Amino acid sequence: MFSSCLPWKTLLVISLAVLLAGFTEMGAFASLSECKSATIDDVNGSLQKYSKCLPEMIAKGEKDSINFLAWRLQETLDLLRPVQEQFCKQLSPCPRPVAPKNGGLVCVTIDSTQYCKPMCNKGYDFEFLRSSRLYETCGNATGFSWTTQLVGGKALAVCNPSEVAISGAKSAYFPSNSSCVHTLAFPESQGEQLDIFLKELAEQGMDGSGRDQGADCIICGY
Incomplete structure (x- = not known):
């Protein structure tokens, strides 16, 4: 291709x-x-x-x-x-999250809580250490506002130019031969990133039986 x-x-x-x-x-x-x-x-x-x-x-x-x-x-x-x-179904009344420029968000909704995993493109790294902070959430437990390290409440991460990617988890970076925009263009690539995130949530004890599959989404930052 x-x-x-x-x-x-x-x-x-x-x-x-x-x-x-x-x-x-x-x-x-x-x-x-x-x-x-x-x-x-x-x-x-x-x-x-x-x-x-x-x-x-x-x-x-x-x-x-x-x-x-x-x-x-x-x-x-x-x-x-x-x-x-x-194309992205947003959990109401949570505000639509802002994806990091030079990266994106992988989002799923489970039991009326939205989970979004910030990711950076190759050549970029997170502004803050996120190795143990895989995702951000919004739902009833958070007062329908996003948990975030940033001021403003909607931007969930920042991806800055960097030769090394060490601030986030290994899975928090798009493949070296791809990017968020490239991933969004191909359903197979989207599915792969969503499956990775769902597996990570399951490993943290999250029961995915209440998942709203129609809310699965990848949002790219511009």
């Missing part, structure tokens, strides 16, 4: 550049009739077609065209991220 050998930022450019090719300055498709019959699978097919040559095309691009593309990408990301958040 071509996506496994390219940095996620490059893949993001690949994914969005084709999508944005027909956009006008107002952020809409140049011809609405052209996109009415289009599907996500159509877009993915185009991405695969251009995946190998587009990075080279970008490298040869002129300053103005690169700057224009960067603006388009940012506008599109601003549209996509709220949609991604809607």
